[in-house]
Amino acid sequence: MAKTLTQEFTKGLWAEIPPFRLVLGLCPTLAVTKTVENAVGMGIAVTFVLVCSNVLISMMRRIIPSKVRIAVFIIVIATFVTVVELLMQAYTYPLFLKLGIFIPLIVVNCIPLGRAEAFSCKNGVLASFADGLGLGIGYALSLTVLAAIREVFGSGTLLGHTLFGPGFQPFTFMVLAPGAFVCLGLLLALMNLAGKK
């Protein structure tokens, strides 16, 4: 039973949205969502890697020897991650400095590898493209929502603009690591509640 391309795309936005439904790629989800700017940058980087690696792996799916498929996936993913890293260094250097180690760590992020293993090595190029794009955008959106909540409450700003008057007392807990866990947990609970009906 083949799904349509639209279905492959939209499943990444809700039914299989990475950090909440698949609960994959949590390390950067927790670490880079202090500000919306970082989250969007990270989301775009992951989307690029995911789309490119999905397409390439799906193109190669008939010639990849199954015994060394993981090694092949890692080479492909690592190549694209390095491409992103170089491009970010060349054109968005301040963002690259803020995201730091989390850009190279996309290599060991479960999402691209998970999609390669579970989807693109079994499906056609177009479907893999839609799958990668959907999941990537879903991931970027989740990071942005999480970051918006943490940034607004934790530092009283959004995209660097101050939102509240001088009387606002920042809820510093939100920008620290425990705040990330609590916030992620609450969002996950909300999503489960919404999806329960």
Added chain:
Amino acid sequence: MREMIHMVVVLTVLSAFSGGLLAALRESTQEQIEVQQLQFVKGPAIGAILKGATNDPIADRFKLKDGEVERNFFVGVLNGKPSALVFETSGKGFGGDVGVMVGFNTDENKIMGIGVTTHSETPGMGSKAKDDPAFGNQFKGLAVDKPVKVTSDGGAVNAISGATITSRAVCNAAGDAAAIYTRLKPQLTEQLNKFGK
């Protein structure tokens, strides 16, 4: 056996392809990355040293060979005359190399100011070399023909308390810079004269 050859061929071709792609990309972004690094990592230190310069020191830079190493020299136009030079040296600190930008006034042969660019010193202790302007200010006006040392070594610079090694590293870097400056003075003057026209 056939399977084995298949695995080797696929992995080899893929690795060669990815290596080639990355090498080409690195080659083509190298210059842009260097400009970005100058702007965002070294830029603030250069700007602080050349406060009041009427030109853009990063755009007005030239390279000069000093023995084996090629160094970037940044020119500062003060009072309508190119009379300041800034370049980077490094000293061995507590946690690795400490990069220091050192600026020289070419009319008086004196240090105009220093700024730490990169370091991995202990936060709150050695990191004060970068964050505490009082430490850097002590270098202002030191003559290039005298050795730069901390007070406990018989020099004029008060070490940061608890971070003597870092303070020494900065002094060594500034001293090296002074030596390079004196050694290359003829070539540097030539470059500056060319720049003035």
